[in-house]
Amino acid sequence: GENVEQHPSTLSVQEGDSAVIKCTYSDSASNYFPWYKQELGKGPQLIIDIRSNVGEKKDQRIAVTLNKTAKHFSLHITETQPEDSAVYFCAASRSQAGTALIFGKGTTLSVSS
């Protein structure tokens, strides 16, 4: 089955700096890669996703890149703000409706002002 590795487990940056979180996956048939942000005591919230037919996607300060050959994808947050502090999870799955997401172990991002 699918296995998703995520690094780093913790990341501390200064406000305004960029943050990068990286994930690798094992199942070459996976073609959907979302990123979720989880705040304390809440469920994960989708922040951006990418499918295997594109290499990069941007949404304001957030971008995701995908390298299908190497089976890795990354989350880039620019101009970080204290409210970006949270746990971020990457995930992978095949795009079939009944297929569950397999999550990485998470990255705790701390943005200090």
Add this chain to the structure above:
Amino acid sequence: GAVVSQHPSWVICKSGTSVKIECRSLDFQATTMFWYRQFPKQSLMLMATSNEGSKATYEQGVEKDKFLINHASLTLSTLTVTSAHPEDSSFYICSARDGGQVYSNQPQHFGDGTRLSIL
């Protein structure tokens, strides 16, 4: 956007009690819903896939008689933790994806979770 509502958000009960958690898709229909378990400072671990009108599919190591799943309609799935014990204490989260087709382009949306504490 798509909203998944989970209830209750927090439960404290005595050992031996059975606890039911509801997961509803509020503005879309979900043929399939997923149940995850999350321990403190850990990732989400898939417990089971809930299919409307049929039996749930459980992940290896998850006791189906312990964690009963019922997906009776296209907007509601329930997870019942039977005869709960302290080791069942955890954060339980459901998710659902909008779309009944085999290949769905819709993302998965998560509920806000249920914190279960067994004394």
